[in-house]
Amino acid sequence: MTAQIESKAASVEFKQVTKIYGSEVTAVDSVSLTVNAGELVTLLGPSGCGKTTTLRMIAGLEMVSSGAIFIGDKDVTLLPATDRDVSMVFQSYALFPHMNVFENVSYGLRVSKLSKQEIADKTNTGLELVGLSGYGNRLPSELSGGQQQRVAVARALVLEPQVLLFDEPLSNLDAKLRRQVREEIRELQTNLGLTVVYVTHDQEEALAVSDRIIVMRNAAIAQSGSPRDLYEQPADSFVADFIGEANIMEANIEAVDASNELATVRLGEMQLQLPSRGIQPGSAKLAVRPNRILLNQTDNGASLPGTVHKCTYVGNHMEYVVSTNHGDWFAISDDVDNVKEVGQSVFVSFRDRGPVLLPD
């Protein structure tokens, strides 16, 4: 049991990759992206946005219609899955039901014609890594969902792939297990220094595990950046709305200062000074996270007067909908002891760093 699972992590690069199914459906439209070696990048987006197709093109399970894919420095565009040094953890795990755990995990090693000793060593190390030593003789059907998932991870890991792919790996697990498993995956990835591409449609999962998130929409990349960037500096209203909830309101930029950094924004009765983010005077959008909204009893000079329209108690916080002359605002308050009643007048204002300007 001296074998080590090492990392041969390599980068992935897409150059203007397009995938067209049949003659009509464009699943991925001229996408260029880079995943650095040792980085965990998540592809995030609603269903049908092309994220799974992108992942399958990295694996070689789908062939590009045009463009090029590089893994490390090597052009793998024309290589089928068999000949790429990439392994994948499938949404359904895809454990071979007629093989036991040991045979499943060692399958790729046997195919690569390693010596018996090496196969046994690496397989056992892999099983140990995911905490399943001693389960080698079980059949997949005799394992729990979480255990099956770990077998699938071990099976992919033991091949020491240049890139490891995860296709919605948590979607078949129950909610409590998800947090635990995603932390395990992240830990393995950082400890071994693996290059991981991870697909999910769950924004919370994406924020939690990723070094970087690529948000996709309609077969193209909407925005790419660190979790914090995406949450706090969304590029447009789609990203703002998709990652976390946001109130997105029409606003008007009255002026931008000389250094082109600070914008004066008019929102109804309210005037705000916000980072301009390169947006020129004129109509624009304003995104505000619900937990960045303050509901006060008094007017502090920079607020919108409104009335509480709905009020919901959800355990650890309160959810309000407040009607103002400038739209309905969805707000979250941690103060569950001092509840504002429906019909009560309040003044809506924002915390510092709360509102973000978006292009119209």
Next chain:
Amino acid sequence: MSRTVALWVTVGLLGFCVLPWYVLEDGLWSFEWLRDGYPFDLDYAPGLFLLLQGEKLWLAPIPFFLLLPILILNASKRNPLFNWILCIAGGLGLFYLLAQGFSIGIRGWNAEIFTQTFGDLGDRQFGFGYGAMLVGAAFLFFLTTGIAARGVVNGDVFVVGSIGFVIGLVSLFILYPVLNMLSSALQDNDGAYSFSLFLSKFFSDKIWGLHCVTENRSCGVAWNSLILALCVGASTTLLGLVFALVATRSGLRQAHLLRPLTVLPIITPPFVIGLAIILLFGLSGAVTTFVADLLGTNPTRWVYGLPGILIAQMLSFTPIAFLVLIGVVEGVSPSMEEASQTLRASRWQTFKTVSLPLMRPGLANAFLLGFIESMADFGNPLVLGGNYDVLSTEIFFAIVGAQNDQGKAAVLAIVLLIFTLSAFYAQRRWLGKKSYTTQTGKGDSGIPASLPRRILFPSYVLVAIWGSFTLVVYGMIVYGGFVEVWGLNHSLTFKHYITAFDIGFNDNGIHFKGSAWDSFWTTLKIAATAAPLTAAVGLVTAYLLVRQNFTGKHAFEFGTMLSFAIPGTVIGVAYILAFNVPPLELTGTGVILVLSFIFRNMPVGIRAGIASMSQLDKSLDEASLTLGANTWRTFREIILPLMRPAIVAALVFSFVRAMTAISAVIFLVSAEHNMATSYIIGRVENNDYGIAIAYSTVLIVVMLTAVSLTQLLVGKSKTGRRVSSANAQPV
């Protein structure tokens, strides 16, 4: 080095330099040639030794094509030369091999034009043997490897090779014989093409005449077949629907007893029902004589003709319609019916406006299946037809009778083929994709609506009548084998069993003295040879259809399922026309029987494979691929083991169908290779019903044993969750 290319070069050279080039007179499994002058005797010599002795010089270009790929043995697959050389060597090699085979026959040049151009050849050649087969395979796989290297199907050598292999087999053993038959229908007796003659034969009064409408004469055979098939299609669909409704919707506890009915047509040779009908309603049949005595009239031959065939085919094919419709009825989602009932529809309104319309495509499907089966049926019309001629039997008599008119047989076969292919095409075109079955993959917790009374009671009555009738019929078959002479002397006897299956002992041990043993063993041997091959071809095809995407997949699917719509009699005629002469000289051998079974039953294997493969999660294949296994290894290590139930089912069904087949077989049997079914038909034609029925009973028991054993074995298979046992259907 490309190992695939090296492998096929070796196989090709083995075929050319080591194995006998021409077909061996003593059959494929005789190895007499090894001791009898090989390798120099011209009958047994490999191609190389023929050339060295200055014989058959037209074979000389073949080694050139075989050796050509050696040039690129060490080249990279990316090298454009690699795929070009392989395509050229394979394509031209294959073309040349076939061209020389078809142009030089037993009497030298096969066509006048060659004799005029090149002069008299002064030599001749026989059918392809081992050597030629291997060389042909090598050329075929050169070609597919070359095509794969050009990037087709992601450059997958295994997949492209399998596609090429299946296309090759289907072209050689389905398309070629059928097209060859078409061309022979266009020829007159001297071999000259004459389209007007074909037209006059095709529109002959004997085929399309309408005398039965105006005067008291019989109509043309085409009308007879069509009327029969329409009646059978409609009545089996109706009965099948009634049965399916009773089995699934009546809430009757005994309803599950109906399911074993579906096994009956699989294990019953097609003419056996006809025999039982004769025992009941024939001139000396039990019912006929009873009624005649009762009424004081003379017994009549009323059953021979349309009524008899209709009854026999209804009995034979209703279970098939039942099998199709039970799936359709179960596919109607109970929650739709519940929705309808909560919207205040009565049971009858629900049935009429929701359930029945949802079943409509299934009903049409069952009708077309019954139509095709009836058109293709040969056994029952042969036994019961009387003066009511139908196409399938008429084809048979055109060949074997005093007429021996192959041209007429070919024309009749074309008419039959047009009917069945139209039905088949209609089925694929309208119904192939359109399915209202409403299984969503989500659990459907509703309870199926029970049937309205006005349907339920008539259904019970029908089921009761049909069920008891079936019991009587099968009882007759068993009982008839123990009766001295039916209609004259009803004393019980083992005579027929002893004549057919007597076993004695002599110095060499057991001696099978009975007259049926020969055909019985031949049948077992040939069915057992055909079964694994059928299953293999069927499953590989199913794999390609379910798991791979390639251009022309629809045509490929149509071609492979086509043989289902080609009646056995047509295949029989086509085979004797095509495989009587070199280069494929197969008539009179066991090989031609095996081949006919493989291609007749291929759709069974394909369906079994498709049914079970669609239940295998595709990510299993993909997982294997991303773990570095190629498609061949994935097929071998992942798909095959998980398909074990389907494989067993395909094996058994093709075995059983080979044992019960008659329509194609009757043209292809020879003295040396007689089959059980054609032996029985021979007995029937001699009015020797006792032995025929005794033998049929034995066959039914053998096949029942085979099917039950399989059910037991498959039932025990342990293959995890994602696999469910294949519901292979005998259609």
